[in-house]
Amino acid sequence: MPRPAPTVPRFDPPRQAFAKETVAVAPSLPSTRPARSWRRRALFWALRWGFIASIWLTLAAAVMVLWYARDIPRPDSALDAVRRPSLTLEDRSGQVIATYGDLVGEPLRLKDFAPALPAALIAVEDRRFYHHFGIDPVGLLRALWINVTAGRVVQGGSTITQQVAKTLFLTNARTTKRKVQEVLLTLWLERHFTKQEILEIYLNRVYLGSGAWGMDAAAKMYFGVSARRVSLAQAAVLAGLPRAPSRFNPRVNPQAALARGKDVLNVMTDAGVITTDQAQAAAAQIVFPPSPTAPGYFADWVAEQSRTVLSPDADAVLRTTLDNRDQAVAESRLAAILEGPGVAANAGQGAVVILDAATGAVRAMVGGRNFRESPYNRAVLSRRQPGSSFKPFVWLTALEKGMTPDDTVLDAPLRIGNWSPSNFERRYAGEITLEEALAQSVNTASVRLLITGGGAKAVAATAFRLGIADRLPNDASLALGTGEVGLLELTAAYAPFFNGGNRVTPHGLDRIPHPTEPVIAPEEATMMARMLGAVVNRGTGRAAAVPGRVVAGKTGTTQDYRDAWFIGSVKGTLIGVWLGNDDNQPMKGVLGGGLPARLFHDIAMGID
Structure with missing residues (x-):
């Protein structure tokens, strides 16, 4: 029978003792792995979102470009872009006075x-x-x-x-x-x-x-x-x-x-x-030639007229009737009156036109004291009462009824209904000749001649025939100029008195037919010129006289001195003058035979 193996005692040292005999290890450093990992992740996300953002920004930019380009002009057609036709205006000598459109x-x-x-x-x-x-x-x-x-x-x-x-x-x-x-x-x-x-x-x-x-x-x-x-x-x-x-x-x-x-x-x-x-x-050497005087009122008026003769899409150069010398004289003389005696007289504005009595060609036009401050053309657009400067149409109507300058008319008080017209000086001369009545601008005689000549309708028809296109009142007050007219049309309507009886159309474009039309008999025109000459020689217009020149014309003054006029002729040239205020405020005692007649004289002397 075999011998059993000897029992060997188990060696199990105490934990505490083993720990004490363990070789000591040096403490380790903190690890870098977490920090590096975080930076890599941040870089990754930055690159990722940056790439995504760049894609979206590119797309947004592309969309924006496409959006703005949707109605971009076609470059090939824009190279032949249509421009505004240019209009160049020249004075009667060929000097450029104004340009319009794209030159x-x-x-x-x-x-x-x-x-x-x-x-x-x-x-x-x-x-x-x-x-x-x-x-x-x-x-x-x-x-x-x-x-x-x-x-x-x-x-x-x-x-x-x-x-x-x-x-x-x-x-x-x-x-x-x-x-x-x-x-x-x-x-x-x-x-x-x-x-x-x-x-x-x-x-x-x-x-x-x-x-x-x-x-x-x-x-x-x-x-x-x-x-x-x-x-x-x-x-x-x-x-x-x-x-x-x-x-x-x-x-x-x-x-x-x-x-x-x-x-x-x-x-x-x-x-x-x-x-x-x-x-x-x-x-x-930087020198600028003098800027040509721009007759703004005249140029704008002619540019408006030219629309009827221009091709809509073609450039044009048009010769006008303007005489630069006459224009300069009219501007300077009007300014001298307004800035001189006109200040004390409260005459704030004025207008002048000069035109050829035989043809109606406008030689100069000043529509106000300063075109840049007020381009409103008072010579063409304003409608004001002419006062006694309307009386020649009453006298012409009487002549056409058979009267003569040597016939007489009664200057005495009269009453028509509730209206009793009177003379400016409240004096009456009794029987006086038509020539003397016009020379002294007798109101009562004018009313009586209107009645004798057939009434307001007959006188208005006479004025219309000579060129007054505005509607006139149908009552006896028309004899004293209560209807409203423009300076240019009134001045042009005087032309038949000085050109043998022909009506003219005031115009600013040269070389374009503007036929005249006989409207009164030559002998009647001669009689009218004679009586208007008496106005300047011994009547209310004596201040307009020019030594050595035959001057004829008529004064005009409205109620409360709101308007003052003189329309006259010298050497075949008609000059029309108006003074007043835009707001219709009265002037201080300004009569047509005063500052307006004096301004006529100054202009006539300057253009002679």
């Missing part, structure tokens, strides 16, 4: 312009024109710096191509839509045209103030020369206009135009285009 000069190729002109334009508007793709970030920063250091706007940030895009296709609206469309069109222009072609388009199409489009039109308007022959000084002024055509307009503000021209010369010097000596010499 365009001769289309020139780049090589045809004076070299200084494109050089000045590039220097001041887009120095890096030949080195960018249509948009110039460098130029934008440089312009900003120059303007800040100069303390004013000296240089722009838009490239020439951008300005072409805006000029040809867009408006001046400062909107995001317009700016986006401008960028798109700028890129289109750079793709389809050479730099030389873009510059050529700009020089021929840019707006330069006063209705002038293109450098050639502006050169002719402001300097009287073609863009082929402008000097360096003139080129600098023209190149400075696109930034602010109205503010730097030589005709409106020559001092601002001069300063702008000098700025351009300085920029050209900085760009190395010219030397300092050349800039200084050119600056001393």
